[in-house]
Each structure stands twice: as structure tokens, then as C-alpha cells.
Amino acid sequence: MLCWTRRALEALLWLCLAAGLGSPSSRDSRSWERSAELDEGGRVRLSWSATRAGYGDESGGQRRESIAFRVEARTTGWVGLGFSPAGSMAGADLVIGGVTTNGKPYLQDYFAERNERPLLDERQDYRLESASQNSTHTELIFSRALDTCDSHDKIIVSGTVRVLWAVHAEDVEDSSGDPLGDPSGTRAQYHGAARGVRSLNLLNPASEVPGDLGLTDAVDLCNHNVEVPSSDTTYWCQIFRLPELHTKHHVIRVEPLVKPGHEGMVHHILLYQCALGLHEAILQSGHRCYQANMPEEFRSCESILFAWAIGGGAFLYPPHVGLSLGEPGDPVFVLMETHYDNPLQLSGIRDNSGLRLHYTAQLRAYDAGVMETGVWVSLYHMVPPHAPHWVSQGHCTRECLNEALGTERPQGVSVFAVLLHAHLAGRELLVRHWRGDRELPLLARDSEYDFNFQELHMLPSERLLLPGDHLTTECVYNTEGRVNMTWGGQSTHNEMCLAYVLYYPRVNLSRCQSLPEINGQLAFIGVTDIYKPVTTWPFLIKDPIQYRNLTFTEAMDRFRWGRRQRRHFNQLVLRLPVNIRCSKYELEEWSVQGMVTNPEVQVPWTSLNTSIVCPTGVPVSGHHRGPRVQGEGLAQGAQRKASTAITVVALLVLTGSPST
Template identity: 25%
Template sequence: MLLSRYIHAGISASLSALPLLMFPLGMPVMVNAASSDTSWIPFDLAQFNGNATLDTKGDVQLFWKTGDEYSTYGIASRSKGYLALGFSETGAMTGADIAVGSMDNGEFKFENRFAAGFVSPEVSKDQQNNMRLKEGHQQDGVTAFVFEKKNVADCLAEQVNVNTESWQWFIYAFSDENTFAQHKAGNKGKSYVKLGTGETISVNEIRPVDNAKNFTLTQSEVAIPTQETTYCYTMHKMPSGKKNYILGERPERSSDFLHHLVLYACYGITDQDKEMVGKDAVCSDDFSNPCNGFVTEWSPGMSGRTFEPGYGKPFGEDYYEYVMLETHYNNPDLIDGQKDAASFSFIYTDQPVKTEVGSLTLGDVGNRFTLEPGKELVAVSRVCTPECTGNWPEEGITAFSVFHHMHYRGRNARVQIIRDGKEIAPLSELRHFDYGYQFSKGLNQIKLLPGDMLITTCEFETTGDTEPVKGGLSSQQEMCFSWVDYYPANTIMMCSQFDMGNSTKDGLTGVVGFCSDSTKPEAERFESASITNPFEALPETGNTCNASNSTGTDSSDNAADDSAASSSLPSLTLLITMLSTLGFYLAFNDY
């Protein structure tokens, strides 16, 4: 991935390392689709105020009622054996906090299990506080149970927090056997469900939109080189008009070798750059992308996305007219004779929308970090300084989704909000990152104000490395980014810090602030005390596990060239302890 003419950052993956049956690109993820037929469900539905159908047939139903400390959930399936409902960070099995119900010698058995990976979930040590059974049923071809789950987990080594105010991933599996083991094919799924009642801005599914127009950007066919990493670029002219708005994104995975699509907005490009329109793709390590505005992307695990009525991403003569489509091909086995013509489709309107949506890039600028090998967790932190956010409108902006991105070593991510020297509630936290299950994380509309400092932290596991790991483009390197969608749109595109090393520009050297504005030809670099100033951090939550099932990490393990600000961050202490044997797969997901 090439972020602006100043920055190089990569989204990379090895074909051999991806799960074999990933959730198909473009397949709609069901979101709060409720079924009208609930007569077969044995528990009282009056105790709930929310309902979602988790499968396509209406045979797996989820109900809930959120509370202050505990929330109540009911799950029912037209099946005769065990039934499992997992609370997942990403829609993957890895890190899922799972409720399992089944019959055992005439009595209903309830267990809390935890999946350390794509392996059989183990029984959690806590069977008392995190989850509590209220009732269980199995009769007439139906298995169902009602239970309570704590909203804020006590032990994040085996449990997860629940996003009761916004969107939550659920995974499920069922069987016609009461023995907890691998289910039959098709008896599983995942769904991104809105538990909260706040206004939704975008959904991670493809929805029809009335009176919308369509356009598709297609890369000319390329012969995929017999090398591990290849980046290709094509310039495109957007549909004409002074003001248009993207209403929905429809990515397509055209090749098994395709591992990301990124669309960049082009501001202030030259006539020579525009001559690339209609030309063959440029596939070269030496190509310098002149376009520095992030529009959108696709990575493994992502489906399409649709904005709710009244919202749209602006483009046109008043914004930008040209875009650069970047494709990354990964060919670790050096297979010859492969070709691809990648494309990215959109729906849009030329009619005004009520609210314009913008995207803000946070994280590492230039891949100037190194990860120490042999560590369970190594942190990289980057600061978005108040000097840059001070350019936001006086009333501030409202963030409604975040896309966190790392490579295979990525484990946890966080964006913190620092206001007046104190941390307020985090903008976003994501544990158990999985490269094959990436998505745009819905937020409960968080207000950001001019002068706020944002700190993006990524945590990586390097236990399998014997040499330092560099940030970079290839599959064997790493990256740390968070893309925030917000409204109303403004001209600030990227906010971070930049390590100039020993070079000097405009009298600056070392680590400086970095702010990219679409109205200016170059990103601004400046001295900022915020990069090193300490702040009052919120206390950690979810770390009351006993020593046998929790492991902490010290920020002193950070790479040597990380900023001093990272040492003041509260650590994301959750470790993914992989089981030594695979055992039975409880494959909740299409993986």
C-alpha cells in the first residue's frame, strides 16, 4: 500500500497462510434481519427488546436485552444437539468468548468456553461470573437457552467485552448431536449485529439504494509476476459533476493472488499524471503514487459496505476528479502464468446528501519502525498531534467507524483520545486481530474536538521471528494503520508523526508532527511537544485474571525507534495462547 507521495505502507499476506475457506468477498453479512416466525422458540420473548436472525433460513434466532453490568441473551436453533453462541472481536473464531448449551443425562448443560484460535474451544476457568445460565431447553427438534453475560469482562485472557452500545460480531454453531465436537458442514455462521439503539451511518453489507447510479473502476489485465510482492497502479477519471457522493462500496476479488485493493483520491495532480487514464497498469517498485487521499479499500475478510440514507462520501470537481487504483498481488510460491484484471464497483448519486462523510488516516507514516524478535507482544504507537486536529471545524467531527490494519503478526489495536492531558473513553479497541477477518468496526458515534490528541497503538507477536521485523510492503513485514470514517468531511486527510532520522528539512530533525491537508501541495511537518508529553491514562479493565490464565506485557519491549509517547500507553495485555494440538475444529466461520 502506498499512502501519499510521502509514505509507504503495506497490506500484505501469504496465500499459504490464509484460512482455506474465507468468508466470500461481496457476500452480504446479515445485520439485524429478524424473522417473523418465532412461534417455535420455547422461552418467553417478552424479556427481550432486540432480535436478529443469524442464518439465511431463519432457523437460528438471537434475542437480547442490554443492561448496565450484565446483558441477557437468548439463542434458539432448529437443531437437536449442542448449540453455541460466540462473542467475537472480528467475526473469527480466534478470541471468541463462547456460550455452549446441550443436554447431558437428561439435564441441560451450560458452559463458557474460549477459542484461542481455529481450534476446539477450551472450557474457561470462570464458570460463575462471566456467563450465567437462566434457562435451557431441548425438545421437538429445538435447542434453546437464555443466559446473562457481563458487559465488561473480568479476564480478557479468556473473555471479551461486549459492544452493547453499537455493533457486535456473533458467531454460532449447532449440531444434531449433544457431544461437543466438530459440527457438520453448513451448521455455522457469523453475523454483525447492532445491539445499541444509536443512529447507524454505514453497514458492512451490500444493500440496494433507490435512484442510485453505478460505476466500476477496472485495472487493465496484468500478468502477475513470479515474485512474492507486486504493486500495480492505474489512474481513473471519476464520473463527471461538481458534487457527487459515493453511497456504497462493492469490492470484487478477481484473483486468489489479489490481497488488497486501495482507492486514492488525487488532489493537485499534473496533466502528465492525468495521461495515465486508460493506460496499462504500472507494476513497479519504483512507481511514486502522486495521489495522497484515502477513499476506501478492500482487504481479506471485508464485504461490501453501504451508507445509510442521507450520508455519502463526496467527489467531483469541487473535491477530486481523479483516483488511483492500487492492487497488491502476493505470489509466494512464484507461480507462473497468472493474470488478473481487478475492479472496484460503487454506487453513487449526483443529488445532494444531508451529511458528507470523510476519512482520516492514523498510524505509522513511512513504515519507519522495527519490531524486536522473539516477543509475545511488541507495541508500536504513533501520535496524531493537537496542532493537526486543531484544523478541524470548531464544532469538531463525529467518528462512526474505524478500520484497523496490520499484517500477520498483528494481535491488538487501539486508538486513544487525549483531551486536556487526560484520556477519555478510547475511540476504538480491537483485540484478537486476524488478517483474514478484517472489517470496518462500527462505533457509537464518538465526538472528537479540535486540539484532541489521538494515539494509535498496534501490538504484534514476534515469537516466530529470530531477526528484527521491519515495517514495509512485503508479506514478511508489518504495518500499523487505523482509518477513521467521520462526519462532516473536512480537508485533513492524515494526522500522525514522522521520524526524519538524521535528515533535516526546514530546520527540523528527528520525530516531528505530520499533517496532510487536501488543499496543500505537501504535508506539513512541525515540532510538537505532544509526541513526548505524558498524560493521565485510564486504568486498565478486564485484567483481574489469576496468574494462571493471564499474562501482562511491559511497554519497555517496544522497538527502539518508537516514540517516547508509547511508553505512557496502558498495555493491551491480552495474549493469544495457541493450543499445541488442533483437536476438533469448532468451525463457526466460513474460513
């Protein structure tokens, strides 16, 4: 069976270029932290490193962060690089540079307010460090501050950044071959189709390559030539038996093996630990996940081990952490869940993508764990149509963390990475961290979330998570183009609000989530009773008469969702009591599972404009933003009580099945 890795093909291509087959000669001796090919054809490659440089006095001066770039492009004309909030020219921050025909380097800072030609920025905040060119390629090295204090420059923050690129065969020069000033942006010849965009996380710390990587064995977990169904969303499940190990080992690297050409279809891959004692016969074939005919053994695979999503590369565990194999209680059978995204509903496509696990007998100090947090995936998680800004919150409550960590690890665990996950309506995702009444800095944030680029966020420094702490996963959605409710569920047109928290040492906690009670949500649209006992899913409405015999999903769709109704409904949902999910491994639960409690965090996280002192000494507002201290973020404040007009007990409804 053959597994594929695009990264290996990219590495081979650029090794050839480095050997002199294409790249221009350069005196650059800098060690670049990260690099990426910006287009499938290999025309443009970007390398970058974030650095720090101090200014001001030691007591009151601030530290400026900067970032340096190297662009290698297959052209002898101009090269363009930019950063855009949505992947288009509108609002983009751009540079255009090159080497003229008489050997003079140039680089100019531009901006675009609309989808049209860029304008020269009055403040030139990019510094050209070097430029070189040969008969086929151009190389530019330049740097800038992460926040230039210029309203025409994009602030580069941790999380997704949409990187624009463009090239042209001609330079921006005059008839004598000198660089040409171009304030109107009209002298640079139009790039035509030689352009593109790629989402990257420019500030994600580079993983440290372990010294024992060469001493590892590897196992490939690949789908068995799966024929991808011609539906827009498919979850495919396959169970594998891991190698039989007689001593403890650690997985230290996980590599995606995506078949070339399927990069846009293989949306994410999750790896779950299965119950012990499965029969070998279960390994013979895979099945569509979560369907009625899925074998019962597949439902024993509930504990998340690893998560990879589209756009992510190989993942290296920190040097002191590894995923344990070979000991009692460690995974023997694993289920790999592959999400195929096929919006064109193509048929006849076969796939054998998967994951490669590198493992070693040289043990690290700690075993890694993964905890799924956020909103419990359910129809009770809903977003009205036409909403430009809707906030959902999922709580990993202090009750759950107090019981689980207090029992297993009273001194707490250390978080080192987070994977944020939503579907097509997701716009911004973040994880908030509370200790007592105090909100700590965000654990992770992606302010320009891209469904087609989901990379593990490595924390700049590890974060201690203690018993009694509280995590809130917050997702901002936009449903302006939709006419019906968006429901929590597996399809890409449904929604999720999840964060996979990677930590050490591993404790017996697999999921720490919440779900808003359905009673208050139904009361908002006027529902007063449902048919009992609940025998159908979704359950049926009894009263009032305008909703009678409709499912609750049909009733929600029938309601007229105006701007005022959406706003009030969002405020209500954030204050409704929540049902706690606090799950162990091996299909067991902590005692607080199913508990109903009021959410401690009820107000969405907000960025505040603050004044900073730029290097010129001139205060500039609106560029640096931080968390606002929330006035009613905790349970000590008065809680809005959910309507009690519905006579249904929430737990009774939940037993009908919260999942889709």
C-alpha cells in the first residue's frame, strides 16, 4: 500500500534549486525558521523568521517585534508579496520589488483599499536587505515590524494570515534601467494569472527537530484505496492495529500522508484510541462514520490521540514529550477518521491518504495527552441565518477540571499546542483561560480563520492548567448568505466550535465541553410544550399551534430572524445554563458529566483599542489590542434565568440524542 507526502516532493524540488539549478546566488547566511511554497507550480517560495529588537529605556521602553522574509521567485521581472484580511486586494498591504536590467535593487510599500491597482504608501515601512537575480530567478530579502503603526500596513499577529503573491516578466523601471517611482501603482505591469494566495501562520514557532529522529521506526496508517462518495461531505473511518511493542515507546513526530492532488479534499484526519480486545476481523475494511450500519466496535473508539487538519504539516512533539505506546492502557487499536470535503460532488476518486507515526524507544520525560474542548457537537448548537456576527461559546468548566485534574494531577498539566476547528461559517476562533475571577491571556486565537488552513498553534511558552481553572472556546460565525438555521453537525455546511488542547502529562480526561440547554432556546421562539416521551429525533413540537407536529429544527427555521431577534437570541444563548460533558477514556465519565450549571463566562472576548508609543514617539491608537476586563464575565453576577415555560426536562430531551 502506497502513502503519499506532498512535503517530500516540495523538499526535493527546492533541494534542486538550492543546488544551483534555479536559485540566484546569495550571500544570505540567515537561518530561516519556516518556509513554504506559495503556489502549486513552484514559482514562488517564501521563507521567514520572526525576531525581536529593543527600543526605549530598560524600565519603560517597549520591545518591538519584527519579521524578515526571503522571497525566491521564478521571474526576472517584479515580485509582489502582500497580506490581506480576506485573500483579495481589498485592504491588502503589499510590497513590489526586484532587480532592474542594470542591476539596481528596488522594493516599494503599497496598499490597496479596493479590488484595484495598489497605491504607494507614504510611509515606506519595509526595509530591503538584499536582492539578487540570475537568468531565471529573483531573490528578495526584506524585513518590517509586526506592527508598523501605519494604518495602511497590516498588523501581523499569531494565527492565519492570507499571503498574496504575484510575479511579472518585466521590472518597474524607466528606459535607462533605473527603478521607477510609482505612486499611483500604474507602472507595474499587470500580473494577469501569475498570482495567488496561501494561508499561513507566520508567527507559529518552528518545531525543534529532535536529535533522536534518525533513531525512530515508523508506521503508516493509510486508507485502503477508498472510493470517495460523490457527496459534499464524507467522514470515513478505518481501524488499524499498531505494531506490537514489548516495551514502552514514544511517538515523537506525526506526518500527514496526503495523496498528491487530494490536498483540497482531505480536510482533516483524527486519530482515536479504541477499546482493548477488538477482533482482527474488524481491520478488513473501513466504513462511513456515524452511520447506522457502522460496526459497533467502531463506536468504542472515543478517545482522541491526535488531530491534523488541512494546511498543516508534520507535527513534532516538544523534546520532553511523546505519545506513549507499548504500555498497559496505551492504544493497541486506533481508529482514523478522515473528513473528505467534496463540494463539487465528484465521483470515481480513490484515496489512500493517512498519517505516518514516527516512534522511538528513547523515552521522553512526559506522556502527551489531548483534550477536546468547546461546544458539544449537537443540533442544540445553532446559528440563525443572515447573521454577520454570531458568537458561540463552549465551556470546559471548573467543575470538570477540578474533578479530573484534582484526582489525576493536582499540580496541573502543561499545555503546549492547540488546534482550533470550525466549518465554513467560522470567522474567528479563540480559547480563553480563567483562574478564579481573573482572566489570563488567551490560550490561542485565530482572528482570520480559514476553513482550508488549520494548523496546530504551538504556544510560545507552555501554559499551566490547574484544577478549578476554566477554558472557554469561542467561535465567531458569519451566515449572511444563508436562509436557514445553521446546525451543529458533521457536514461542512453544519458547524462546530472545537479546540484540541495538547498537554502533558496525560490524564484521564478526553473531552471537556458544554452545550446550551434547549429549553430556553425554544422558549425564545414561543414553544411551550413538546410531545412526551421523546421517541423521534429531532423531537416534535406540541404547542403552540403554529409549530404543532413540526420538529424543533423546522420550527426554528420557520421563525422570522430579523436583526433584533438575532441579537437578543445570541445574548440569551450565551447566558443559558449549559450541560457539562466531562469524559474519561475507555467510554467512562467523571461524575460531573451531565451536570447543568450556569456558564461562568457570558460576555464575548473583545479587543480594545489602546495607545502605544511608536519608535517616533508619536502615540498611535487602534493598532494594538488586548483582552478587555469583562464586567459580568463570572457567575457572581446576576444570571439571566432561562424561561421555564417549557415543561420538558433538559436531560430527558438530551437522552433523545444530542448528536446529529
